[in-house]
Amino acid sequence: MDHAKTFCRICEAACGLEVQTEGDRVVSIKPDRAHPVSGGFVCAKGTRFAEVAAHPSRITHPSVRRGGELERTSWPRAIEAAASRLRPILERHGPHAVALYIGNPLAFHALGQIAAVFFGRALGTRNVFTAGSQDCNNKFAAAQLMHGTPVIHPIPDFEHAEMAVMLGTNPAVSQASFVHLEGGALTFDRFQKRGGRLVWVDVRETESAKRWGELITIRPGTDVFLVLALLGLFADRGIEDARVAGLETLLELAREITPERAEAACGVSAQQIRALAADIDRANGVAFHQSVGVNQGPFGTLAYVALQALAYVTGNYDARGGSLFSPLGVHGARLARQVGLFTSQARSRIGDFPTVFDSLPGGVMADEILTEGPERVRALVVIAGDPIRSIPGSRRLERAIASLDAVVALDFFESRTGQHADVILPATTFLERADLALPGLPLQTVDLAQTTPAMIPRVGEARPEHEVLAQLSLAIDRPLFGSRLASRVLSKPGLADRAIPALTELAWKLFDRDPARRGHGVPIPTPKPETYLGRGPMTEDGRVHFWRPALDAERARLLAWEKRARPDGFVLLGRRRRIGHNSWLHGGTREGALEGEAWMAPSDLARLGLEDGADVTLRTETGELTMPVRARDGVAPGTVVVPHGELEVNVNELLPSGAAHIEPLSGMLHMTGVPVEVRPGVRVRPTSPEGARA
Structure with missing residues (x-):
């Protein structure tokens, strides 16, 4: 038996792993107790990854579809088969007729991510779609407005904060997004142990709220009203600072959202709002953090801007125990600009949405394929993703993808999207490649950029994404970086x-x-307080902008939304799971009951005359699904909670898509608080597990 050290590549936490191997086979994966960053913490997702790597359904050889069936072929023939389908479309219809979809896992493969970005640039297409518009593009859009680049983000300094306010995040189940936690969720154990106060703002009593601190229950999609109301209570402090701009415009809006007005919209009492503001004011260091539960609402971008403004006006911005900024984020942003990354000004053909983080909203992908006209999408290259299972309006999107002239998939399972692929190219898992923990670098407070060797040889003929994309770029005569040698x-x-x-x-x-x-890696500089404002922003005047003309329309949209913030019936919410990740990891074996079930408040089941475990049909304007329902303490009355990305039931069949359901600034789809009808139903038999990715 051999033992080797690596790190997980499922999320930004990059927890240390100890991998035990026998020959070319992984025997076990355990936490690395001596890891200099995670200190022995790891969640269940990372330790179960050997099951994914060795899954019997894994694709380990290139395949071409003939007569509806996949046939094994050689790498040269597979690359030529993909290129021969893409070249005529590029020549006849131009670069925008070929679209690219990049899934979440590629964000955690450094060279793969770089290769995919430059593959899109080599194609010359504006039609690059990513999992970001289902997850976090609001943060990229807000960062662009505020800091002049999508790369710079505030990092909550949990290790020195006296108080933390956490909105729409559940790190007990899914770590945390846009922050690298030293020691993973153990961060919050340490926080409590030293007497810190944790306040969780969420639509239900999450696992995190149960384990750490206290809960403020809020209506789905209304967090922006709470944040603005808090900001308004600090609006008259008379702050004058040449290092920021646009603050007074944002404060004017915040003053309008009084605690009483916010209570009517979000359900948090005016008394609670004022008490929370007083506690924030008294605390010696407050860390604020917003995550997916807010991002997927209708005002994720405005909420993120307002939350940073709240940190600023309370003295917690660029401050110890508040929000810090990584020097690597600043340096990385400057390098990205020099090479032309994240500078695209292209807009979507359908809906006229802006490019965010060099990608367009996934919510218009189906329309870009189905709507006739010049530059209609006719071919799709999918890398480490499963858009059919991951994007709302999935049934219509599947019809659209099935109509394409060519689909090429680079993956290690035949996902739902892969079932429509003409060519499938097998990718390695993270156990089979050397890597650098790139995405977490501008989000971490520790002084180590983690690297790792490969743990086992490549399985079958699998190859890492960067090698495959480089080969494909040469085959279509559009080399990466414009260089055949590179x-x-x-x-x-x-x-x-x-x-x-x-x-x-x-x-x-x-x-x-x-x-x-x-x-384990190489040393890097760490964030320090009072080093960002006046020096770091990449805006045209070097200031942080808390308001831009692009935000003007949000005021009217906010007022219109306020009138319907309290729906009469039920609303649909998503949730993360302990083993699964987004629409990924379903190829691995799972113990216990399947998770394709809805959660509702016990009082709602009693009111509807439904028993715990009964079958219900959930129906929206987009579609309907039937599944078991469970009474769950902590779920707010009037809400229905369904996991994202399940094989048995795909909640994206219920969520609407298209321009009317997309946040204008960021292209984020509205994926929480969607009205849903609940009625008795008949159970749908679960499908066989297959690999799927976000």
């Missing part, structure tokens, strides 16, 4: 797997020499 180097099998460990060792010898950190 593409040939990047496509060289195993080059990165040899180079990354060698460079890590060299960096350790030159800059570190700490035996406990050897082989």
